[in-house]
Amino acid sequence: MKIAIASGKGGTGKTTLAVNLASFLAESRKVVLCDLDVEEPNSGLFIKGKLIHREDKFKMIPEWEKDKCTLCGHCQKVCNFHAVIQLGDQIMVFPELCHSCYACSELCPVDALPMIPQKMGELKQFKKEGLSFVESRLDIGQEQAVPLIAQTREDLDKNFDDDFIKLFDAPPGTSCPVIEATKDADFVILITEPTPFGLHDLTLAVDTMRELEKNFGVIVNRHGIGNNDVLTYCQKKNIPVISKLPNDRRIAELYSRGSLIYQKIPEFKKQLVNIADYLLKLQEEGIR
Amino acid sequence: MKEIVIISGKGGTGKTSITASFAMLGGKDIVVADCDVDAADMHLLMQPDWEKSEDFYSGVIAEIDQEKCVKCGNCADVCRFSAIPIIDKKYVVNKLNCEGCGYCFHVCPTDAITMKEQNVGKWYISNTKADNVMVHARLGIGAENSGKLVAKVKNEAKRIAKETDKEFIVVDGSPGIGCPVVSSLSGADFVVLVTEPTVSGLHDLKRVYQLVKKFNISAGCIINKSDLNTKVARQIEKFLREENIIHISDLPYDETFTKAMTNGQTIVEYDDANLKNILVNSWEKIK
Amino acid sequence: MKIAFTTKGTEWDSIMDPRFGRTEFITLYDEEKDELTNIDNRSIESVAHGASPQTAQKLFDLNPDVLITGNGPGGNAGRVLAQANLKIFVGAGNMTVKEAYNAYKNGELKGF
Numbered sequence: 001m002k003i004a005i006a007s008g009k010g011g012t013g014k015t016t017l018a019v020n021l022a023s024f025l026a027e028s029r030k031v032v033l034c035d036l037d038v039e040e041p042n043s044g045l046f047i048k049g050k051l052i053h054r055e056d057k058f059k060m061i062p063e064w065e066k067d068k069c070t071l072c073g074h075c076q077k078v079c080n081f082h083a084v085i086q087l088g089d090q091i092m093v094f095p096e097l098c099h100s101c102y103a104c105s106e107l108c109p110v111d112a113l114p115m116i117p118q119k120m121g122e123l124k125q126f127k128k129e130g131l132s133f134v135e136s137r138l139d140i141g142q143e144q145a146v147p148l149i150a151q152t153r154e155d156l157d158k159n160f161d162d163d164f165i166k167l168f169d170a171p172p173g174t175s176c177p178v179i180e181a182t183k184d185a186d187f188v189i190l191i192t193e194p195t196p197f198g199l200h201d202l203t204l205a206v207d208t209m210r211e212l213e214k215n216f217g218v219i220v221n222r223h224g225i226g227n228n229d230v231l232t233y234c235q236k237k238n239i240p241v242i243s244k245l246p247n248d249r250r251i252a253e254l255y256s257r258g259s260l261i262y263q264k265i266p267e268f269k270k271q272l273v274n275i276a277d278y279l280l281k282l283q284e285e286g287i288r
Numbered sequence: 289m290k291e292i293v294i295i296s297g298k299g300g301t302g303k304t305s306i307t308a309s310f311a312m313l314g315g316k317d318i319v320v321a322d323c324d325v326d327a328a329d330m331h332l333l334m335q336p337d338w339e340k341s342e343d344f345y346s347g348v349i350a351e352i353d354q355e356k357c358v359k360c361g362n363c364a365d366v367c368r369f370s371a372i373p374i375i376d377k378k379y380v381v382n383k384l385n386c387e388g389c390g391y392c393f394h395v396c397p398t399d400a401i402t403m404k405e406q407n408v409g410k411w412y413i414s415n416t417k418a419d420n421v422m423v424h425a426r427l428g429i430g431a432e433n434s435g436k437l438v439a440k441v442k443n444e445a446k447r448i449a450k451e452t453d454k455e456f457i458v459v460d461g462s463p464g465i466g467c468p469v470v471s472s473l474s475g476a477d478f479v480v481l482v483t484e485p486t487v488s489g490l491h492d493l494k495r496v497y498q499l500v501k502k503f504n505i506s507a508g509c510i511i512n513k514s515d516l517n518t519k520v521a522r523q524i525e526k527f528l529r530e531e532n533i534i535h536i537s538d539l540p541y542d543e544t545f546t547k548a549m550t551n552g553q554t555i556v557e558y559d560d561a562n563l564k565n566i567l568v569n570s571w572e573k574i575k
Numbered sequence: 576m577k578i579a580f581t582t583k584g585t586e587w588d589s590i591m592d593p594r595f596g597r598t599e600f601i602t603l604y605d606e607e608k609d610e611l612t613n614i615d616n617r618s619i620e621s622v623a624h625g626a627s628p629q630t631a632q633k634l635f636d637l638n639p640d641v642l643i644t645g646n647g648p649g650g651n652a653g654r655v656l657a658q659a660n661l662k663i664f665v666g667a668g669n670m671t672v673k674e675a676y677n678a679y680k681n682g683e684l685k686g687f
Contacts, residue, residue: 008326008327009299009300009327009329010298010299010300010327010463011298011299011300011301012299012300015488039463039464039465039466039495040297040298040463040464040465040488040491040492040495040496042298042487042488042491042492045487045488045491046487078390078391078394080348080388080389080390080403081389099387099389100368101368101369101387101389101390101391102366102368102391103366103389103390103391103394106366106391107391107394107395138465138466140465140495140498140499140502141499141502142466143435143466143467143470144466144467145464145466171464172299172326172327172463172464173326173327173463174326174327174427174429175326175427175431175468176431177466179384193546195546195549195550196329196332196549196550196552197304197327197329197332197549200327200329200332201327201329204327204429207429208429211429212384225543225546225550226546226549226550227550249516249541252486252513252516252541253516253517255486255488256484256485256486256487256489256516256517256520257486257487257517257519257520258486258487258488
């Protein structure tokens with residue numbers, strides 16, 4: 001079963017939930033947690049496992065072969081991203097603008113732009129007791145998160161079989177990286193705060209999930225601050241509220257140190273038990 | 289004209305609440321730009337009148353004319369994004385997957401494919417309760433290229449600032465280190481980094497600052513919830529010293545942030561004491 | 576010598592544009608002909624990414640000997656400009672074109 005944890009707004013507790021839920025579930029099940037927030041991966045700050053694998057991740061970009069080139073300029077014309085530019089008798093490639101579509105390369109009449117791999121980030125795999133943890137990290141200066149997210153998902157499919165509960169820590173927002181991260185999830189947890197910002201961004205996330213035809217539910221974090229509008233909204237829209245995580249400064253303090261929360265705060269653990277029950281019931285009902 | 293961009297790397301650090309406070313304090317001297325178009329929230333605090341709105345088209349995606357299609361499959365073969373599946377024996381474009389590269393368009397033997405401009409969202413020009421103009425936007429669901437919409441919002445704000453002779457543009461920047469934040473930063477004169485003393489806050493601050501450095505923009509930092517973890521707060525201060533980032537101010541952990549927001553107010557309207565003073569001083573330093 | 580400036584206008588009194596990739600105009604002074612010409616680059620505003628290479632491409636076509644700008648071109652533009660066999664001077668962001676030209680002549684600008 002694949003479960004993505006997402007939110008419209010950043011900073012609502014995605015990572016907190018992901019690391020605590022994963023660690024808790026791993027006490028009794030086979031679990032892998034995968035941080036797909038490749039721009040700002042944070043889960044690893046809370047799960048200090050043993051590094052068991054590290055690899056560079058590449059995207060394919062064209063490389064100009066001067067000797068073959070006839071300077072026909074076709075590459076520059078077909079590139080919709082201005083990643084290939086002809087300057088006098090030179091062709092220049094701008095890797096961070098390239099979307100790896102292969103058009104310039106394969107449409108070049110003389111094969112003067114073969115595709116070569118270029119590093120865009122790295123993937124690391126850790127192990128901490130029963131929990132496996134996979135993290136991908138985009139190199140600074142790389143602008144496209146989607147290819148790295150896609151490769152990381154593929155890696156996970158290959159290396160962990162269906163017996164695993166797979167938890168994804170998704171990037172914030174509602175644009176392309178989130179879609180890539182939640183694409184093949186069986187269930188999406190949207191975590192939000194009961195505030196006007198939280199509600200507004202939740203509605204965007206809900207619209208996105210509806211568009212993707214995903215099964216999803218909501219977890220309210222820092223329950224007690226703000227107002228009841230999020231709960232009213234969920235009720236009206238028939239969205240299940242899976243759990244309400246308490247608002248407690250001690251949680252913020254534990255988080256600030258990079259500590260897990262459920263081992264120290266019983267009320268938080270109680271909620272995790274509820275969430276786990278909810279998810280395992282989903283699994284039994286055949287969402288997988 | 290000075291362009292001030294507020295970013296945070298990590299979400300939930302209070303960036304938008306702080307930006308909205310500056311927008312309030314700047315009053316009629318500024319133009320506001322909400323470039324966090326993925327999750328644009330500033331309008332919830334600024335009571336815009338949504339005076340003008342316009343559709344935003346950006347990027348292209350492929351469209352297949354079924355009349356002309358001879359089902360040769362060339363398009364699906366060359367597509368690297370699995371964006372042309374066969375549904376009901378027809379080649380169709382999956383809009384969410386299409387990158388708009390146009391490779392299919394070039395290989396179609398019957399010109400059945402056109403690249404169509406995409407409506408990816410809407411942008412607005414509004415008058416706010418702070419007696420200034422705000423440019424903001426809403427990105428369509430799963431839309432791509434939020435970088436372009438960010439650029440649009442910023443450029444409109446710039447145009448208005450120029451035409452109306454305003455001193456400052458205050459920009460609520462995008463999260464992360466990818467294309468939207470690159471667009472938010474480009475052309476900025478000063479960057480305000482909002483962070484919190486948590487391990488994630490520090491981690492994300494360092495990452496996003498590497499990007500800021502590439503742009504050669506001078507930067508200052510506001511540490512929000514500074515008393516949450518004094519040890520990490522010290523680490524942040526050390527990082528600021530090492531990188532020559534101006535330490536603008538510290539804000540204490542305070543649920544006033546949430547209370548003001550729940551009231552639809554900025555902090556400087558809601559709180560008449562401590563937080564307000566710190567923010568007033570911060571704004572004086574920044575401008 | 577042909578000297579290119581990144582500018583916000585088309586005259587000697589125009590203010591320099593400190594940005595390279597997103598400069599509004601490229602102003603070219605041909606010392607031999609004593610002639611000031613311009614390229615309007617404002618359409619670059621609508622480009623989200625890759626502004627620098629595109630501006631550099633326009634500059635490249637002018638074939639100047641010297642470029643005077645403000646912040647200094649970013650990595651991408653730098654790469655393109657390296658091809659152009661061009662001397663780059665920075666730090667003229669807050670001057671007029673005339674002031675920038677004089678500063679360059681007096682050796683007051685920083686090489687890039």
